[in-house]
Amino acid sequence: MATVLTVIAFVLLVVGLIGAIIPNFPDSVLIVVGALLLTAADGLTWSDGVLLGAVVLIALAAEGLVYLAQAYGAKRAGASWKGVVGAVLGGVLGLFILQPVGILIGPIVGAVAGELIGGKRGGEAFRAGLGALVGTLGGVVLKFAAAVTMVGLVALSLFL
Numbered sequence: 127m128a129t130v131l132t133v134i135a136f137v138l139l140v141v142g143l144i145g146a147i148i149p150n151f152p153d154s155v156l157i158v159v160g161a162l163l164l165t166a167a168d169g170l171t172w173s174d175g176v177l178l179g180a181v182v183l184i185a186l187a188a189e190g191l192v193y194l195a196q197a198y199g200a201k202r203a204g205a206s207w208k209g210v211v212g213a214v215l216g217g218v219l220g221l222f223i224l225q226p227v228g229i230l231i232g233p234i235v236g237a238v239a240g241e242l243i244g245g246k247r248g249g250e251a252f253r254a255g256l257g258a259l260v261g262t263l264g265g266v267v268l269k270f271a272a273a274v275t276m277v278g279l280v281a282l283s284l285f286l
Contacts, residue, residue: 128168129167131164131166131167132163132164132167134160134163135160135161135162135163135164135167136160136164137160138156138157138159138160138163139156139160139277141156142154142156142157142160142273142276142277143273143274143277146266146269146270146273146274147266147270148229148266149192149217149262149266149269153273154185154188154273154276155185157185157273157276157280158178158181158182158185158276160280161177161181161276161280162178164280165177165283174283177279177280177283180279181276181279181280184272184275184276184279185272185276188268188269188273189269191265191268192217192265192269193214193218195261195262195265196213196214196217196233196262196265197210197213197214197258197261198261199213199257199258199259199262200212200213200237200255200258200261202260202261203253203256203257203258203260204253204254204257205240205241205254205258206240206241206246206254208243208244209237209238209240209244209246209251209254209258210237211236212236212237212239212241212243213233213236213254213257213258214233214236215236215240216231216232216234216235216236216237216258217229217236217258217262220232229262230259230262233255233258233259234255234256234258234259235255237251237254237255237257237258238251238254240254241255
C-alpha cells in the first residue's frame with residue numbers, strides 16, 4: 127500500500143509543479159495532497175507535521191498572490207478601484223468560462239469593464255486591462271516559485 131501511495135504522491139507533485147505555469151490551476155492543492163500522501167506512506171512523524179504545515183502555508187500564500195498580482199498590475203497601469211475589482215472578478219470568472227483561455231482573458235476583460243463602468247475612456251480602460259495581464263503573468267512566476275519551493279521541501283524531507 128505504501129508503494130501505491132508513494133507513486134500517486136509523486137504523480138501529484140509532478141503534475142502540480144508543471145501546472146504551476148498555468149494561471150489559476152489548482153497546483154498548490156495537488157502539491158499539498160501529494161505531500162500528505164507521501165508522508166502518510168512513510169508514517170507520519172512530528173517533522174512531517176512541520177513539513178506539511180510549511181507546505182500548506184506556502185500554498186495558501188501562493189494562491190492569494192495570484193489574485194493580488196492581478197489587482198496590483200491593474201492598479202499600476204492606472205486602474206481605479208473599479209478596474210481592480212473587475213480584474214479580480216474577471217480572474218475568478220475566467221476559471222470557469224472559456225477554459226483555458228478565460229484564465230488569461232478574464233482579468234483583462236474584468237479590468238476593462240470595471241474602468242468603462244467607472245467612466246474612463248477606451249484607451250485608459252485598455253491600459254488597465256494590460257496591467258491586469260502583466261499582473262497575472264507576474265503571479266504565475268510567483269506561483270511557480272512557490273511550487274518549486276514546496277516540491278523542494280518535500281524532496282528535501284525525503285533525504286533528512
